[in-house]
Amino acid sequence: MTRAEPVLQAESVDVVRGGRHLLRDVSLTIAPGEHWAVLGANGAGKSTLLAMLGAVSHPTRGVVRVLGRRLGRVDLRELRAHLGHVNPRHPLSSPLTVREVVLTGLTNSIEPDPFRRPTAEQREHAEALIATLGMTRRADAAWTTLSQGERGRTLIARALMPQPRLLLLDEPATGLDLTAREQLLSSLDELRRLHPELASVLVTHHLEELPASTSHALLLREGECVGRGPVDGVLTTELISACFDHPVRITREDGRWAARAARPAR
Numbered sequence: 001m002t003r004a005e006p007v008l009q010a011e012s013v014d015v016v017r018g019g020r021h022l023l024r025d026v027s028l029t030i031a032p033g034e035h036w037a038v039l040g041a042n043g044a045g046k047s048t049l050l051a052m053l054g055a056v057s058h059p060t061r062g063v064v065r066v067l068g069r070r071l072g073r074v075d076l077r078e079l080r081a082h083l084g085h086v087n088p089r090h091p092l093s094s095p096l097t098v099r100e101v102v103l104t105g106l107t108n109s110i111e112p113d114p115f116r117r118p119t120a121e122q123r124e125h126a127e128a129l130i131a132t133l134g135m136t137r138r139a140d141a142a143w144t145t146l147s148q149g150e151r152g153r154t155l156i157a158r159a160l161m162p163q164p165r166l167l168l169l170d171e172p173a174t175g176l177d178l179t180a181r182e183q184l185l186s187s188l189d190e191l192r193r194l195h196p197e198l199a200s201v202l203v204t205h206h207l208e209e210l211p212a213s214t215s216h217a218l219l220l221r222e223g224e225c226v227g228r229g230p231v232d233g234v235l236t237t238e239l240i241s242a243c244f245d246h247p248v249r250i251t252r253e254d255g256r257w258a259a260r261a262a263r264p265a266r
């Protein structure tokens with residue numbers, strides 16, 4: 001595929017499980033450099049959508065092309081090697097250092113592969129990513145001693161090691177305190193500035209958890225798309241109220257969004 005082609009295309013996708021529509025007629029095209037937010041209430045279908053975008057599962061109907069290759073016609077495992085998918089439940093329990101965890105991104109393994117030693121160039125790349133994610137001072141710290149926020153930033157650096165075209169983030173700010181959340185969001189802004197070709201999809205329930213660099217949004221309600229496109233037209237009082245089925249008021253200040261319950265008219 002050429003550079004100008006979309007990183008990801010979903011066309012009229014349905015996902016049906018156990019006779020129930022988890023997604024219905026969802027379409028989405030992501031170009032290089034776009035940073036999408038996927039928003040919706042509990043059970044709206046966000047994780048189901050992300051699993052498909054991450055080549056983890058197939059649609060029941062419709063077409064999904066990831067990096068120009070159609071799901072169902074290519075080996076999902078091979079395709080996943082080109083995607084940066086951050087799993088917040090990373091199953092590591094040994095005390096690898098931050099640096100070692102980041103380097104496992106090269107082999108997409110949990111523990112280091114003893115038969116594949118990173119090259120000097122790969123080590124340099126790991127240091128650069130650790131710096132971008134604001135983890136240089138903690139690079140020698142053991143995984144087992146990291147805070148949740150530090151783990152999250154380490155896993156993003158790990159996911160970026162194979163230089164993916166698309167980064168998928170499932171609720172990366174959940175459970176973080178205010179400082180950790182703000183550090184994570186500014187790291188994401190910095191990452192996007194340094195890698196202008198990278199595209200990303202970030203799933204969340206909360207507008208406050210969106211980095212200012214978010215460019216597009218998709219709103220899901222009960223498996224259906226209720227808004228899609230550039231943020232200014234989608235993260236609006238009207239569409240977010242429809243998406244969450246609750247009257248809210250959306251504001252944007254210094255690039256960041258906030259949602260509050262709308263005051264009833266007097």
Ligand SMILES: Nc1ncnc2c1ncn2[C@@H]1O[C@H](COP(=O)(O)OP(=O)(O)OP(=O)(O)O)[C@@H](O)[C@H]1O
Nearest residue numbers: 017018020022040041042043044045046047048049
């Ligand atoms: N394999 C399955 N079979 C049947 N129903 C499923 C299956 N997987 C998920 N669901 C249901 O599909 C709906 C959408 O789930 P999904 O996890 O995609 O929502 P979500 O928007 O990510 O929710 P949350 O914000 O709570 O994480 C939920 O009602 C869930 O219970």
